[in-house]
Amino acid sequence: MIYLEGSLLHFRDLLELVSFHLVSRDILPHLLRIPDALRLLHKPELDAVAALGMKFWTMPLKPDDGLGSAEVEEGPVGLDGAPSKSRQAVCSVRITSEDEALCIINPLFVSVHSDASWLDLASSLRRSSSTRGTLRFPNGLGTPQKSGSVKAASRKQGARGSLDHPESPEEEEEEEMEKGDPLLRSTTARRRPLHRSLACSSLEAASEELPLSPDLHLKEIKSPHRVSWIEGIPTTPPPAWPLQKSSSESSLLSENILLPPIPELDSLSVSSVEDETEGLLAAAAAQQKKQRRSSSALSYKVFQRLSAVGSTLSGFLSAERRVSKRVQELAQEPSSYVGGLVQSFVGHILRGAGKRHATSTDLLQEIRQMISNLKGYLCESSELHVVCEQSEAEEMDLGSVVEAALYKCMLKPLRNSIYAQLHEFHAHNGTLDKLREHQATMRRQSLAELGVTAGVPDAAALERIQAKLNLMHQAYSPKKKEAHMLKACKMLYEAMNQAAGGTEPFGADDFLPVLIYMLVNCDVVSVQLDVEYMMELMDPSQLLGEGGYYLTTWFGALFHIENFQPAATVTRQISIEAQRSIHQWHRRRTIHHHHANRRHSQNILYVSFCEPFNNQKTISVPPDMTTASVCAVCAEKYGVSDPESHGLFLVSHGSSLLLAGDSCPQRLRSETLQTQGGLGSFVYKPKDKGLPATAAPPSISNPDRSTEVQEPLKSKDTGQPD
Amino acid sequence: MAASAATSGAGGGAAGGGRSFSFKVVLLGEGCVGKTSLVLRYCENKFNDKHITTLQASFLTKKLNIGGKRVNLAIWDTAGQERFHALGPIYYRDSNGAILVYDITDEDSFQKVKNWVKELRKMLGNEICLCIVGNKIDLDKERHVSIQEAETYAESVGAKHYHTSAKQNKGIEELFLDLCKRMIETAQVDERARGNGSSQSGTARRGVQIIDDEPAAQTSGGCCSSG
Numbered sequence: 001m002i003y004l005e006g007s008l009l010h011f012r013d014l015l016e017l018v019s020f021h022l023v024s025r026d027i028l029p030h031l032l033r034i035p036d037a038l039r040l041l042h043k044p045e046l047d048a049v050a051a052l053g054m055k056f057w058t059m060p061l062k063p064d065d066g067l068g069s070a071e072v073e074e075g076p077v078g079l080d081g082a083p084s085k086s087r088q089a090v091c092s093v094r095i096t097s098e099d100e101a102l103c104i105i106n107p108l109f110v111s112v113h114s115d116a117s118w119l120d121l122a123s124s125l126r127r128s129s130s131t132r133g134t135l136r137f138p139n140g141l142g143t144p145q146k147s148g149s150v151k152a153a154s155r156k157q158g159a160r161g162s163l164d165h166p167e168s169p170e171e172e173e174e175e176e177m178e179k180g181d182p183l184l185r186s187t188t189a190r191r192r193p194l195h196r197s198l199a200c201s202s203l204e205a206a207s208e209e210l211p212l213s214p215d216l217h218l219k220e221i222k223s224p225h226r227v228s229w230i231e232g233i234p235t236t237p238p239p240a241w242p243l244q245k246s247s248s249e250s251s252l253l254s255e256n257i258l259l260p261p262i263p264e265l266d267s268l269s270v271s272s273v274e275d276e277t278e279g280l281l282a283a284a285a286a287q288q289k290k291q292r293r294s295s296s297a298l299s300y301k302v303f304q305r306l307s308a309v310g311s312t313l314s315g316f317l318s319a320e321r322r323v324s325k326r327v328q329e330l331a332q333e334p335s336s337y338v339g340g341l342v343q344s345f346v347g348h349i350l351r352g353a354g355k356r357h358a359t360s361t362d363l364l365q366e367i368r369q370m371i372s373n374l375k376g377y378l379c380e381s382s383e384l385h386v387v388c389e390q391s392e393a394e395e396m397d398l399g400s401v402v403e404a405a406l407y408k409c410m411l412k413p414l415r416n417s418i419y420a421q422l423h424e425f426h427a428h429n430g431t432l433d434k435l436r437e438h439q440a441t442m443r444r445q446s447l448a449e450l451g452v453t454a455g456v457p458d459a460a461a462l463e464r465i466q467a468k469l470n471l472m473h474q475a476y477s478p479k480k481k482e483a484h485m486l487k488a489c490k491m492l493y494e495a496m497n498q499a500a501g502g503t504e505p506f507g508a509d510d511f512l513p514v515l516i517y518m519l520v521n522c523d524v525v526s527v528q529l530d531v532e533y534m535m536e537l538m539d540p541s542q543l544l545g546e547g548g549y550y551l552t553t554w555f556g557a558l559f560h561i562e563n564f565q566p567a568a569t570v571t572r573q574i575s576i577e578a579q580r581s582i583h584q585w586h587r588r589r590t591i592h593h594h595h596a597n598r599r600h601s602q603n604i605l606y607v608s609f610c611e612p613f614n615n616q617k618t619i620s621v622p623p624d625m626t627t628a629s630v631c632a633v634c635a636e637k638y639g640v641s642d643p644e645s646h647g648l649f650l651v652s653h654g655s656s657l658l659l660a661g662d663s664c665p666q667r668l669r670s671e672t673l674q675t676q677g678g679l680g681s682f683v684y685k686p687k688d689k690g691l692p693a694t695a696a697p698p699s700i701s702n703p704d705r706s707t708e709v710q711e712p713l714k715s716k717d718t719g720q721p722d
Numbered sequence: 723m724a725a726s727a728a729t730s731g732a733g734g735g736a737a738g739g740g741r742s743f744s745f746k747v748v749l750l751g752e753g754c755v756g757k758t759s760l761v762l763r764y765c766e767n768k769f770n771d772k773h774i775t776t777l778q779a780s781f782l783t784k785k786l787n788i789g790g791k792r793v794n795l796a797i798w799d800t801a802g803q804e805r806f807h808a809l810g811p812i813y814y815r816d817s818n819g820a821i822l823v824y825d826i827t828d829e830d831s832f833q834k835v836k837n838w839v840k841e842l843r844k845m846l847g848n849e850i851c852l853c854i855v856g857n858k859i860d861l862d863k864e865r866h867v868s869i870q871e872a873e874t875y876a877e878s879v880g881a882k883h884y885h886t887s888a889k890q891n892k893g894i895e896e897l898f899l900d901l902c903k904r905m906i907e908t909a910q911v912d913e914r915a916r917g918n919g920s921s922q923s924g925t926a927r928r929g930v931q932i933i934d935d936e937p938a939a940q941t942s943g944g945c946c947s948s949g
Contacts, residue, residue: 512806546781549780
């Protein structure tokens, strides 16, 4: 006999208990399925299952004997989901309790009807099912049920959005593990004290839980306990939904249909919804992020949620949603220009485009390029104007809305394939081996040897950080990955601060060693791939701020680990490859940015007078401007009365080279840069001043410099040692 | 789109009719010379909830208005330990300015600054505005780097020299204000150069060949040349 705490309703087994609640209390538009393993179990066996903890969910489920699957058909039936075909959980159900009400919520449903309307919708849905309704709320506690549901939804949202609260790993795993509230309470009015609830007994993980919301009844205990699973991918929106919102909600479903299914937990619709909501309800999300996860936060979040809905209706946000939805529609329509491109490109990458590329960077660049091109096209084209007024487009950040939508259309289906290809690249070139090897070495080092001067995260904190890193790894959106990375940074700072008693903020001197310590104690290989993924795929213009800084720092830390030398020998020079990669990254970052005028600083020439760096002037010199013209400008700038006797010299490494009148300093400069990496200074000075000879032959007299000016220009450069 | 892009000019980018600039400034110097305190002092009252700023001083931002020009500074701190020296380039790449800090009581730290200058000039040429900063002037009694020497050196490499005390909040405002003005000047020269319509980005810059996406840069160069 099992029963819920406080409930008079007894059941023979878990199946019955869950089934009852599913039938009587729910609003589920989808098929539910209880893991077979749970069906036959009674108390002792359940305890055994409980002892398995998390492992239970990763254990292969044995197809059962002739009993068939324990499906409870819920909600509008008629899905052709072929329930037994796939055991992949597409959606799961959470049981949560709040005051007297028990609610079992299908997260998909919550996500789809993420606004208030679903609450009203719920009753009609309930009625649509012949099997339930009668048992519902024997005590008439309708309202708590509703608020409870909303809380559950917003709680989820909160967990996702709260930036500044260290969250427990369990909590973070929500994407993967839907939680069941162990304190299931019956809806019956009568209660009685009792022994542990069934669910509770199976929750080993509960003890690891951080103290969370002190909210009396909503005592959340996280567990890997998945109450029931819904099998199969919904192929059609349940016909019973009376509301078709104009927002992107239906796209959630259709996306699952039209795009290649992603065999990762990330495709649990909740995560993607959060994703979307986070992106679109930027304002609300930002507010929520600030919101501490406290007891009051829960009800606050309900309010937040509702007010977010309010703003959606008020138009501005819905414009973003419309755009996002439109982009996704276009991408899924093979006959449209965008759709054709997206689908063939996705197919192309999925078929292993990496093999055509020499490096992982090239592969990622190809993808980024495609995203940038599509984004540029969509932002300019009329395709989006259909759904959004010009004024609206100006008001919102169209670029980032389109960018986010494109992540969804392209990176979501591609993520796994990209990772597999990245992994292959790095397994081949030995990066991963080096990382693993040095990770092992560095783990054995003391904090002092690692150069750590501040506090480091303890085992528990490391575990939380690892959980954050796991989320970072799972995410497909580079933007979202970045957010997780920043959270991990924050957790590191918190650990450092805790040890220091929270005095001064820490700078890079303190942070970098701690970051390295953290990385060698975590899954450094995944992080390596993630950092590369972010660096290359993120919208380059997004990398200018904090995210760009920390991404750079993570890149640096990984570089340090990869090139770690246990002896005191210091890697003085960053490798050519690393430099190249960094450069490419920065280059794209600026190239894609319309205001990257640093790009054009190559038209600037710095010229000094008589001596390097003396009285330096900046002169605008286009690539094809000749030395003679530059000299004319210099003569004017420096007020030289006898320009004929002056010339432009390239001074480097203690030697100076007189430039021929028909050479082009700007080209010479780039050539020098390319061949030498270094750069000399351009000096305007008298031709004979301090020089042993003037008008040297038009060849390069100094063999030393033959590399500098090797055959570059038509110029007949004249060189003279200083 | 256009509007939003305009407010977030890239490194050194001038946007919004040339009245708004975004600059990246990198902080270099040995550990313990006080570079973190320096920048913290400067940005002190600008803690921003949006960032994880309140816990850290590795990345700070500051907005200022200089003669009607809006300037957004992003200040990148670097780890000064010798073992991380090799990571320098990934931080100072594309910086508009560099602040090289030494401790006036520590001769070695001044030597480190000289090394950085050499490296920066080699890697970035003259396109980066250099500031050499002697910090801890509150400890002038223990000075080991002569003012004369430092200033002469700075001049010889085309850098500006400043004296600061993070502890007493001396010289810091001036340092940043001056740096900003110089960076604006450089950016404006840049801008004018583009305005000439002679912009051609086909050439390589900083030692790396630009291949694939150059056309994008060209078109965008054209569109913002009015700025």
